[in-house]
Amino acid sequence: MARRCGRATSRFTGEIQTYPRKTATSASWLCFYLLLPFAAEAGLYTTSDQIILLTPENVESVLVNSTAATVVEFYASWCGHCIAFSDVYRDLARDIKEWKPALGLAAIDCAAEENRRVCANYSIRGYPTIKFFHAFSQADSSGASLRGFPRDVSGLRHLIINKLETHTHNWPPACPPLEPTSQAEVDRFFETNSVQHLALVFEEANSYIGREVTLDLLQFENVAVRRVLNTEKDLVTKLGVTEFPSCYLYYAGGNFTRLQVNFEARTFYSSALQRLPGVVRSGKPPPVTTEVLTNNTKEPWRPFNRSRVYMADLESALHYSLRVEVAAHTVIEGQELVSLKKYIAVLAKYFPGRTVVMNLLKSVNSWLQNQQGDEISYEAFRAMLDNSAQSQNTALPEGERWVGCQGSQPHLRRYPCGMWTLFHVLTVQAKSMESTDRSSPDCKEVLSAMRSYVRSFFGCRECAEHFENMATEVVTEVSTLQSAVIWLWSRHNRVNNRLAGALSEDPNFPKIQWPSPEMCAACHTVETNGDHKWIKKQVLSFLLSYFSSDRILTDYLEDESQVLEKQREKHDSRQKALEAQKTIERKVREASDSMMHPLASQSTVQEEDEGEEPEDETVADEEEEAGEEAAAADEIGGKTSEPTPWGKPEMELVQGPWRPHRKPSIVGMRMREVQEDIVDLDSFVNQHYKAKALQVAASSRVKQRTLQRKEEQEPGPVFGLGMELDTGLGMVGLQPMETNFEQDVGQRRKRLQKRELNGQAFGDELNHRGRWVSVLTIGFSKVDISLCVILYVLSSMCLLAMYLFFKTRFRLRRGKAILP
Template sequence: MAARASPATSLSRWRMCGTAAVRVRLVCAVLCVMCVLCSGGVRAGLYSESDQVAILSPDNVDAVLFNSPSAALLEFYASWCGHCVAFSPVWKKLALDIKEWKLAVYLAAIDCADESNRAVCVRFGITGYPSLRFLPAFSSNDSTGEDLRGFSRDVAGLRHLIIDKLESHKHPGPPACPPLEKTSAREIDSYVENSRGQNLALVFEEDDSYVGREVILDLLQYENITVRRVLRSEEELVSRLSVTDFPSVYLYKTHTNFTRLPVLKEARAFYSYALQRLPGVVREGKPRPEVSDFIRNETEEQWRPFNKTRVYMSDLESALHYSLRVELASHLVISGEALIALRGYVSVLDKYFPGRPPVKNALKAVNDWLQKQKVTSINYSDFREALDTTSADSYLPKAVRWMGCQGSKQHYRGYPCAMWTLFHTLTVQALETESKDPQEVLQAMRRYVSSFFGCRPCAVHFKNMAQESMDNVNSLRAAVLWLWSRHNRVNARLAGELSEDPHFPKVQWPPPDLCPACHSLKPGGEHTWLQDEVLAFLRNYYSAQHLLHDFLSDDIAPPLTERRKAREAVPVQEQEAGGEVEEEEMVEEVDGAPQDEKSASEALPRKPSIVGLRLRQFREDIVDLDSFIVQHYKAKAPLKRQDTEDEQHVRRTKRDLAAQEVEGLALEMEAEPEPYGHSRSTRWMFVLSVGFSRLDVSLCVTLYLLSTLCIVAMCLYFRVKRRQRRTKVALP
């Protein structure tokens, strides 16, 4: 800037004014909040509050523009002007691109086609559109700003124009604006001696480069980081660090302790992203993320480490449960547009949700029920009853378990993150299944958010984005990319807000470390997305085959009582005709059920059936058949009923199974070859032990050995006695 001190003293002066700069930043932040509140999220002309553009009106123009500690770049336009309409996307991109610069300079706009704004436009002497005016910081009420003629119509050119105006700013300049001039080796050495361990990043660049100044302003709202630019002509620093590439960034601690910043490409966007995520670097006013944030108290769910590069099915199922059972529950009666939105939402879930079979069956059942309702309104209680009607193969878990969407604290991330993830997944599944309607999922999301999403300002913002260009989506590929780009716009708008999780900052996604191929540079050094690579990444990231099924809810199977009711509803003849009763299910119902369910089963007489039970194949660790039968029918003993034909049938079946088991073993021994480590004697020992436990067999063998030893001892005793007797007779 023209009024700045010499480069040798700028760093020290900046440190001395740090406290004052913080106070000014707070004042500026309050003014920005006032600007947002004045706009109220309502669309005005070509811009809305979500575009990061301050929308001016006669009521707020004096408070926003004059005596402000920040400079302002103001656009005067007419909503009917074709050139203004064509320029508006550039202005919106510029506002998002320099969002971090707000404490030094911000963008504003006013629609002169609105008759209520005519007095403001006349006051500034506007006669043509679009017109740009630069208002310095602390401008007086009678100032009309500097008229900018022949301004660039691209983001990079406008960004450079803003930097030029900040550097030539007359005194007093924006107090929050850091020094943008070049630095020297003497300055750096002086700073390091008094920095107290603060991160220092040096951007080495050519004399005519804007990269260093752009990175400095990008880090304007971050603490514990200082960025300075070093020109190629500063030979002492260049030789000290052995710099060969321009531009490049080095993290500098001492003249012998420095490292080059590793980035995917040498450009402003990658430098800013890497520096903002250095350890200890946080946005001003935000608490530093600490490991203790993940230690929950007894009332909160404990933190579960997760894979940040994958999507969890647990998040998708939790989003379903919360939206269908919690969010919809606030609408006692659903009718009109809301009912259309609900039908569309459930329809796309039925078609494209890549869930487990029971969940997909439940969604299909609910969708069929909704389509059969030929009324103009339904009660939520009826919808909930249809949703909760379950069977053995149709069930929607009733639990919320965030994994990839869990936040460092309970009020961060969670449901909004999971809903974005859900609709990204649905758009990708629609593409993979080659849906005929490219807007089916997007329109379902648009109606659902408009009718049911609990955050109403969020719903308004999404509605505004949808009105801009959603109707222009004409392919499934475009639908996937449209939702991705709008999600990034929301991330840019919410970056730095109170809702941002400090452990998971809002970034343009996917970041370079997750998808290097998605990022590239234009010939002028501007960052650009390679949309073909982005699409390939999204198709893989949200594919059904790539979903992680870890930490899923354990209640995917309905409770035992519900499964029993479903099974009892089936005629007994159908069970006997085609039913194969698995051992695990019988054990679970008879032995593993709680006491109240056992008593319930005893109170409801059921015909015991063993028809269709499969004869198990021979295994070495099989327990005898009698214990197997007792295990499955011991729950029938307390009933103390007289023998019935069914019980006699069970006993006959038991005897038949025992005969089949022995016969099958004999045939198996004759037909199958001996496995390694097993002899025929082992097989015969198993056959001889039928009806006895292993303990019984062991005791029998032990007694047999003991009796043999006793007989041998007795034989030896009598043999010795006989020899003694013969010796006595032979003596004279």
């Protein structure tokens, strides 16, 4: 004992400053093991139980040469005593969570085949078996068995403290001294330590409170805890201590004050010391002051009352839930659709929102319940959220506006806090409606909907798995509406205990067991052994009051008229955008059609009925065309037996604005049939070059009409265009469709001869060379002629190359023959 006290004195005076670094290292390893999804999760424990799950892969790294002491439970998942003890072991893990840098809890399922060799190496023959492994244990160490260990948390906690004190040589680096201190050490404390607060717990020799509080504050900086026995008369007299246990804060210079708590017990001491000014968790940034938050340019800080719930948080949670998380699912089907229907139904029934929000939730719920299919698209669901039908007085505000759930940093609190608040409000609202609702609401309705939503949509999948593990207890633990309220509160505190000290913890809002004694003193008490105890009747009363719809504050909310106006503006802008998009798509489609069929639209005017006229014709053009038609009629040899429809408009044109309907040039015409014994060059040209000919005709705006009815008409001359245009237009490839027309070879040859004469007469205007060129290029484009020229040149060059090659080769052979 003397040696241990000597070591305690040296640790007390000189080594305390090294604890934060060693504490952080040990905590990192232990957190690493806790977060790994080991195969042992198939046993009685999971990673959310804050218990290290041992496997053959990690057992040596946890137990051999570790800087922390470790308590291990060897169990079999089929063992009835192990199953009964598992709840106590879980509670113990949550109770001593803050001791992790110095002590860790682990478990291994010996019933699993892969773990049997590990259990045999540690000589495990019965279940459950608990062993204590000292810090820096060697590889051949099998641990110290805790025979006859107690089956309650308090007894196990005291037993573990006794085992910690058995360290003699290799004391865990992160563990502070647990031995009683003296006045001499207290007087020198601030000379060798830079902490802000020194807490002295005065107690009797058989008390564990001082050592438990010392370990509870192990992960916090700027505070140190020491145990003082009632036999230390100098300190007792100096501070005037009369009650044991009691806690005093001692400062440099000899100043001291008593720590004010509701009960002189471990939990109340630890909670009060953790909230002292300047006390922060190791490795966490200090809390940000309100002045800094207020002057932050990124987002304005909204002062709020921590003892009230804000509707802005609830509406922000709804917005993020329905417009962000659910939006990650493009198609909602199967179990996800069932979960969404249950979630919306609970919101429409129990959410204590404003009129516009409640109208929207009821509208969405009615729409969802009427969906008979197995799936819906999120676009359709979003249309309901955005009130695309523009129902009156119906809207869900967009955007997030956190108040009670705002964090000191943009990534802290916010949506998770908002969802927990929403869950609590819904369970309390269901309990409040129990007396007014004759149908007696289902006690598990809200919890079942929350469980389904978290499992299907909650973005943090690891959080969803932890919640699912807890939600399996709903079936056995929830039987009334008030038990549903208590169950959700207790599981929220369990999550707070697990996340305390995590990176997601806001230093301005530490994870504590809520409500704190300052917020609800009547909710706390102590048992006969000094352990903390919740008075659940008082807790229920507090929850029903805290989350009551009557106490929800509406500060920082947008006015309902502003929400509706923004919704209308968004709807109008969306409609305009849709119309603009449709217009663009129509124009693109029309442009695409015109590009794919560029000549069809140009020839439409010539292929319309008699009663249709072109829009871009002028009266002067019509007069000119009428004159051309009359000249053509005279040239073909006189009037026809029946008047043409073009004649009357030609006479009445000067009497009024009536515009004539022109008959298209190819109406009443059909292509010639090619006979085997006659090669009709005009028909060939019309068939293969009609598109180009029509394009030339459209660009030149020359309308050639073959006015034929019952008598055969010879092609008329085309003035000023040349023979190429006449043949290119395909006029010679058309023949009249007459009722008494005889398609004999003699008549065809006769018509061909007439056309040749017409072409010859027209070609007199050209010189001799141009006439031959025109004849040679009939039916051929410039590209065709260019290709022919190129091929001719290439073939000539190839012939020349072959000639030179054979000539050279012949000379070489003659030279070889002359040589002797």
